Amino acid sequence: MNSATDPVVLGEQEADFSAVDKARVVEALARVLPAGALMYDAEELRPYECDGLSAYRQMPMVVALPTTEEQVVAVLKVCSEMGVPVVARGAGTGLSGGALPHAFGVVLSLARFNRILHLDPHARTAVVQPGVRNLAISEAASPHGLYYAPDPSSQIACTIGGNVAENSGGVHCLKYGLTVHNVLRVRGVTIDGEIVEIGNHGLDAPGYDLLALVIGSEGMLEVVTEVTVKLTPKPQLAQCVLAAFDDVIKAGEAVAEIIAAGIIPAGLEMMDQPATAAVEQFVRAGYPLDAKAILLCESDGTPEEVAEEIERVRAVLERSGATEIRVSRDEAERMKFWAGRKAAFPAAGRISPDYYCMDGTIPRKRLGEMLTAIQEMEGKHGLRCINVFHAGDGNLHPLILFDANQEGELERAEAFGADILELSVALGGTITGEHGVGIEKINQMCSQFTRPELTMFFRVKGAFDPRALLNPGKAIPTLNRCAEYGRMRVSNGHVPYPDIPRF
Amino acid sequence: MSDLTEQWRERVCAAAAAGTALQVRGGGTKDFYGRTPVGEVFDTRGHAGVVSYEPTELVVTVRAGTPLAELEALVAGSGQMLAFEPPHFGAGATVGGCVAAGLSGPRRATAGALRDFVLGVRVLDGRGEVLSFGGQVMKNVAGYDVSRAIAGSLGTLGVILDVSLKVLPRPVAETTLRFAIGEKEAIDRLNDWGGQPLPVSASVWADGVLQLRLSGAEAAVRAAERKLGGEVLADEAADALWQGVREQTDGFFADAAPGEVLWRLSLPSSAAPVKLPGKQLIEWGGALRWLRSDAPAAAIRERVAALGGHATAFRGADRAGEVFQPLPAPVMAIQRRLKQAFDPAGIFNPGRLYDGI
Numbered sequence: 026m027n028s029a030t031d032p033v034v035l036g037e038q039e040a041d042f043s044a045v046d047k048a049r050v051v052e053a054l055a056r057v058l059p060a061g062a063l064m065y066d067a068e069e070l071r072p073y074e075c076d077g078l079s080a081y082r083q084m085p086m087v088v089a090l091p092t093t094e095e096q097v098v099a100v101l102k103v104c105s106e107m108g109v110p111v112v113a114r115g116a117g118t119g120l121s122g123g124a125l126p127h128a129f130g131v132v133l134s135l136a137r138f139n140r141i142l143h144l145d146p147h148a149r150t151a152v153v154q155p156g157v158r159n160l161a162i163s164e165a166a167s168p169h170g171l172y173y174a175p176d177p178s179s180q181i182a183c184t185i186g187g188n189v190a191e192n193s194g195g196v197h198c199l200k201y202g203l204t205v206h207n208v209l210r211v212r213g214v215t216i217d218g219e220i221v222e223i224g225n226h227g228l229d230a231p232g233y234d235l236l237a238l239v240i241g242s243e244g245m246l247e248v249v250t251e252v253t254v255k256l257t258p259k260p261q262l263a264q265c266v267l268a269a270f271d272d273v274i275k276a277g278e279a280v281a282e283i284i285a286a287g288i289i290p291a292g293l294e295m296m297d298q299p300a301t302a303a304v305e306q307f308v309r310a311g312y313p314l315d316a317k318a319i320l321l322c323e324s325d326g327t328p329e330e331v332a333e334e335i336e337r338v339r340a341v342l343e344r345s346g347a348t349e350i351r352v353s354r355d356e357a358e359r360m361k362f363w364a365g366r367k368a369a370f371p372a373a374g375r376i377s378p379d380y381y382c383m384d385g386t387i388p389r390k391r392l393g394e395m396l397t398a399i400q401e402m403e404g405k406h407g408l409r410c411i412n413v414f415h416a417g418d419g420n421l422h423p424l425i426l427f428d429a430n431q432e433g434e435l436e437r438a439e440a441f442g443a444d445i446l447e448l449s450v451a452l453g454g455t456i457t458g459e460h461g462v463g464i465e466k467i468n469q470m471c472s473q474f475t476r477p478e479l480t481m482f483f484r485v486k487g488a489f490d491p492r493a494l495l496n497p498g499k500a501i502p503t504l505n506r507c508a509e510y511g512r513m514r515v516s517n518g519h520v521p522y523p524d525i526p527r528f
Numbered sequence: 529m530s531d532l533t534e535q536w537r538e539r540v541c542a543a544a545a546a547g548t549a550l551q552v553r554g555g556g557t558k559d560f561y562g563r564t565p566v567g568e569v570f571d572t573r574g575h576a577g578v579v580s581y582e583p584t585e586l587v588v589t590v591r592a593g594t595p596l597a598e599l600e601a602l603v604a605g606s607g608q609m610l611a612f613e614p615p616h617f618g619a620g621a622t623v624g625g626c627v628a629a630g631l632s633g634p635r636r637a638t639a640g641a642l643r644d645f646v647l648g649v650r651v652l653d654g655r656g657e658v659l660s661f662g663g664q665v666m667k668n669v670a671g672y673d674v675s676r677a678i679a680g681s682l683g684t685l686g687v688i689l690d691v692s693l694k695v696l697p698r699p700v701a702e703t704t705l706r707f708a709i710g711e712k713e714a715i716d717r718l719n720d721w722g723g724q725p726l727p728v729s730a731s732v733w734a735d736g737v738l739q740l741r742l743s744g745a746e747a748a749v750r751a752a753e754r755k756l757g758g759e760v761l762a763d764e765a766a767d768a769l770w771q772g773v774r775e776q777t778d779g780f781f782a783d784a785a786p787g788e789v790l791w792r793l794s795l796p797s798s799a800a801p802v803k804l805p806g807k808q809l810i811e812w813g814g815a816l817r818w819l820r821s822d823a824p825a826a827a828i829r830e831r832v833a834a835l836g837g838h839a840t841a842f843r844g845a846d847r848a849g850e851v852f853q854p855l856p857a858p859v860m861a862i863q864r865r866l867k868q869a870f871d872p873a874g875i876f877n878p879g880r881l882y883d884g885i
Binding site for chain 2: 145146147148149150169170171191192194198199202203205206215219220221222223225226227228229230231232233234235237238240241242245246258259260261281282284285287288289326327329330332333334386387388389390415418419420453454455456457458459460461462466470473474475477478481482484485486487488489491500501
């Protein structure tokens with residue numbers, strides 16, 4: 026058994042699991058799982074080889090599909106005893122490769138944990154299994170005038186368990202918060218098979234705030250089996266303002282002016298001209314195509330509140346030099362305004378064979394610098410980039426367009442992305458605002474954190490998972506990896522051994 | 529690194545080597561909270577001042593020794609506030625002490641808790657390492673969310689050096705309504721209102737009187753006022769009321785009899801009346817119930833656990849015993865290992881949170 030001084034547990038080097046014996050693991054798991062809950066043939070495993078970040082693929086050794094918490098406990102005990110890595114998985118919509126399987130590991134799918142166990146409209150809470158879809162919670166709460174506030178773009182498919190793992194946001198999180206602000210309690214199983222309840226149906230819990238650590242932990246600390254979420258009253262009305270600008274910097278300043286005026290809009294989104302052009306030919310949202318940037322600013326609440334806020338927003342936008350301001354007249358028009366923004370990713374997919382989505386967050390005042398730098402990077406890497414931006418909270422989603430079938434384009438897209446992430450850190454921001462580190466941004470973690478900080482992350486992991494078996498190799502880079510990445514960076518962008526797979 | 533931080537590092541390393549307990553402390557206004565403080569006083573007030581404040585970014589970064597009142601005055605100057613309305617419990621409260629205690633005030637139920645507004649921290653751990661977690665941006669999922677776990681850790685994980693907090697605009701309009709109703713009816717109504725899009729920002733019930741604060745856009749507050757009815761409090765009386773509840777100078781807190789313990793009961797907002805001996809004051813839409821009682825601790829903890837909550841002996845208890853609700857063994861084991869991760873020699877505020885933590 027690993028101890029706290031083990032270099033693997035302390036994150037000095039990657040663990041080696043090549044001695045794991047598939048036949049023995051399958052045999053042991055077959056003893057604790059019913060028929061149909063265990064898969065190990067290549068054909069059955071194929072659908073699990075990647076998540077939403079399909080550029081990274083890895084066949085798992087085994088997939089387990091438990092239906093009960095007892096089965097989860099049993100699977101984890103087997104894996105713990107045999108030293109087998111475990112990768113928990115929800116719907117597999119994640120964009121950072123957090124659910125990428127381990128070649129010598131078990132994928133633990135929570136897809137069959139798909140029931141809403143209890144919904145209490147009076148207390149405004151819902152107790153749900155982790156495989157319940159995000160939107161399904163809001164649908165179930167809707168008859169009571171309630172909803173679950175975080176709304177990641179994949180909400181029709183993504184699960185609450187995945188949301189907990191990633192601390193997912195959405196377009197309304199400036200006003201309504203992230204997953205961490207909307208989850209009250211998480212019940213889960215540790216790698217040792219212990220059931221732990223973290224958080225409380227009240228508003229706080231005694232002891233250290235383990236809930237804050239578990240939410241956003243990318244499946245590295247425990248396997249979630251039950252989640253209690255907070256439900257929010259549905260606003261009576263929502264209205265959206267669309268403003269056009271002849272300059273992206275002016276649009277960025279307008280965002281700052283809205284905040285300075287004491288307004289916290291329900292949503293505040295920005296798109297640059299190439300992004301607007303891309304979505305317009307796709308959904309015909311009626312966006313002004315001559316604008317260098319457009320802003321969408323949503324207000325929600327009571328009719329009186331919305332009317333008051335919209336007037337204040339309009340006044341700020343006029344002062345900030347908007348060339349055109351439209352206020353949605355009805356729900357159909359509001360949906361039309363949003364249709365374009367929500368189609369940004371599919372539109373990128375239509376105008377380019379592949380695209381690569383970045384997720385850095387920067388202080389809003391640095392937006393101009395970032396956009397100018399991205400333009401320069403387009404030249405440097407020879408690729409185009411369109412920009413959509415959760416402007417209210419500084420979370421950028423540059424979409425780098427490339428064609429994986431063209432020799433070297435994927436590598437150039439990755440290098441382009443790495444440049445954006447490192448600039449995000451240099452501008453005082455972070456490499457990931459809401460998509461998680463996973464496998465995708467693991468190298469950039471070396472730029473954001475120092476060695477002692479990374480070591481502390483491994484110690485925190487060790488407090489929950491002393492054997493370092495949950496999702497090994499993700500989210501927090503080993504010091505070895507950072508040292509290698511450091512060498513790669515010194516070599517001036519020339520990646521050594523370009524044909525070996527890199528993660 | 530500043531000279532002071534370097535001195536502090538040396539002091540921590542020396543204490544760790546010698547096994548000397550350090551009582552990390554700001555203004556000492558929350559000395560009453562948690563288990564009995566022990567160790568050499570480690571005064572954080574020398575590390576003070578605002579590092580950066582950008583009202584349009586909604587973020588302020590301050591050094592831990594900064595007086596809380598100074599921070600509140602600074603952000604108020606730009607029409608902003610700490611939305612979690614932290615209690616000071618005395619004139620000398622510091623920002624570091626506020627974050628370490630993790631306590632939130634009347635606005636908590638609707639605006640969020642202190643931990644919800646912590647964006648980043650810089651801490652000195654038990655190995656003498658200066659570590660930064662989180663940052664100055666609203667959305668940040670790089671690495672475990674250690675900064676929020678530092679909030680409320682009572683100084684047992686490390687010395688907080690700097691903290692970045694999200695700030696929010698002050699509401700345009702505010703009004704307080706008064707209703708004469710009993711406990712059960714107050715809990716029911718608060719939960720009913722909580723399910724409606726009403727701009728409720730605070731509530732307090734005691735002695736058959738429910739008082740409700742509405743905050744937000746002028747039109748929204750006026751519309752809600754018309755809808756809810758009740759008697760409108762004059763602005764000055766309302767300010768005094770919420771100040772008294774937040775700082776526990778209100779009559780309920782001031783009138784405690786000798787031998788009574790002030791219990792802080794955290795419950796699901798819709799939990800039934802607790803029916804424990806003593807007097808009660810209810811906040812946070814029903815989710816926070818203060819109980820002045822001389823009933824045995826075990827009876828109180830058992831009743832509160834049965835209702836799905838936890839009880840803290842907030843003031844006046846035997847602080848050599850457990851003050852916070854005991855945790856199930858697997859959760860306690862994680863807590864102990866987390867303490868060990870940050871403070872392997874066990875020098876920071878030892879035993880303040882739980883025995884051995």
